[in-house]
Amino acid sequence: MKSKIVRRLLSIVAVAGLMVGCGGKGENSAKNSTQQDSGNGAVTLKIALWDYSNTEYFKNIFNSFSEKYPNIKCEAVEFSSDEFDTSILTQMSAKTDFDIVFNKDIPTINALISQGHIMELDNFMEQDKDFDKRNYSGLIEQLTMDNKTYGVPFRKDNTLLFYNKDLFDKAGVAYPKDGMSMKEYEDLAEKMTSGEGNDKVYGAHTHTWTSNVSQYARRVEEFNPIDSSTYEALIPYYNTILDMQSKQFTQDYGSLKTSNIHYSGVFYNQQAAMLEIGTWYINMLCENADFNWGVCSLPNDKGEANDKAVGGVTPVSIGKYSKNPEVAWEFIKYICGEEGAKILAQNGILPGFGGEAVNNIFDALPESHKGVPENLSRYIDLDTYVIEFPMSIKAKEIDTIINEEHSAIMTGTETPEEGIKHMTERVNELK
């Protein structure tokens, strides 16, 4: 009888055991190694990042840094891009001694700050005479929390409206221009929509991210994700985008989402005349497009032309458990400074560090790549840069809610009014 009870208990515990680990999502294995002084004063910096193996500019910058500082080695610890946030939070919770942590976006750096996993950089900045905050278009000031700075912008990307000049020329339609209203944008999309079935060319392409709608309103500062009282400003923008979708000037959100269709292929294959996307696409178009293309600022209903940019930032931080924070600061200063910026710009990537040198590299792109527009610097070097998601301890939670309601609105599950109402209520309920 007793053994029966024991057996029964054991089987229940075994069942319970099966319940454990539902959060065991594929965390990419990181290359394990220790950072050690190798006796000759050499230091190895352990750097947490994503996309290292398939991105040239990381390797170029690290090599260039190691050439300048032969005693400092860079060891990249790469995580999957999609799972980076979870991976880095888990690693840092285990107090992994990363010297450098790249942050994918503002919600990630906020999460790391709230958990105390990254260092304040204010002392480094103040004591280092070579470092000048003014080179970052006001981004450093926007990366502070409680008046403390935790990251330096490595990359920034502002969102632009890319268009296919060849398709516009063929249709005899004037190119999109800075400061268009949303109505003008929709009219243009209508004029540029043509064909049927596999030959159909959509007037515009709206990718599935929330930012593909919210950034129209965010650029003109009508919408602020961390201020729920501004959410209603999104309604007219959702109405326009949904109207374009229902009239088939753009592809259907649900179809794009379920098929995992990437925006890049749609534009490369000339299936869409306009695409709202970040400046990282400049590099991709240089490499892949065999047509002429152009850019202009995002349409909006406040008459804002091209004086403001909106987009995301990739901040770099020093890990709290770093054994070599001073060396790590030297590394950050280099990769986020003019030398690192030049390497990024040469790869078609917009660095956080601005200035003439970077502008000149972008303006020289038409000489080396076919189809690239002149004077790109007009769109990358702007006085006002609005971060798409301001710093907030609740950023990740708010981001999740906004994304969920965005999918409900875009699939027609909720009207924009209902979706925004739910979004506001849910964000207000966050403790």
Added chain:
Amino acid sequence: MFGWVKGKTVEVSVRKRSTKFRNTMVAYSFILPNLIGFFIFTFLPIVFALILSFCEWNAGNSDIKFVGLSNYITMFTNDKSFPIALKNTLYYTAVTVPLTLMVSLGLAIIMNKPIKGKEFFRSCFFFPYIASLVAVAVVWMALFNPDKGPVNQILIKLGVSVPPRWAASQTWAMPTIIGLTVWKNMGYYMIVYLAGLQGVPRELYEAAQIDGAGKWKQFTNVIWPCITPTTFFVLMMLIISTFKSYDIMYITTQGGPGEATKVLAYHIYNSAFVSLKFGYASAVAMVLMTMVVAISIMEFKAEKKFTDYL
């Protein structure tokens, strides 16, 4: 003389006992590695999660703060996502489990017959189970693409003017995922049922046939009672796996549209790794575990009752 015999008896008995003890120790030594693993990686985390469910902790450098029943109270009073996730979990389980059971049993019965090329068909049905979930999900989502997917194209050809928008619709997103789950798992449970069916004694079929039982009577009076233990096994495994399932939702819909496919395990993941509320996530995990354990206990009891004749 007697004393010697008595001594010998005692000696033999002691030797027997020591052999028994040695055998027991050998047996324990075999299961010990597994038990240690279970204790460290399963039992301790459960205990830790239980303690954590009464605390507030963000997995960072902040202290673990005891908050009593606060997480449980929040779950049932303030968190609007929890009842939605609970309802979705129950819906997903309530439909997936019987559907998988029926489909896999049906397939097993067909595959148990002497049909031509059955090995090929068995492999076909088993293939989704061994294929990567990501690959299977991509194929499934392509089939059910609301605009260009072959399923909707066929429905339009059949005269359905407005076919469902499947994963892009709040109403149809969950049925789409349920279909994917059934398709993925049916092969595995078909194999389990096949093993069960092959254990049914041939004489019972013959006796039933002699008594004039038709196919349906044979199924209800011979096959079904004989495979009841298999059915309980399948039922338990399915309930456990569907209750804690979240990978399919993560890959296909990310819990959307809106919160249409957000299940409890997904809510736990979001609470822990997105909202960094590990205490709250542990409380939800405890509720989920309690539900599974309760259902499992009921199943154990039911199994005993329904398999008494075996």
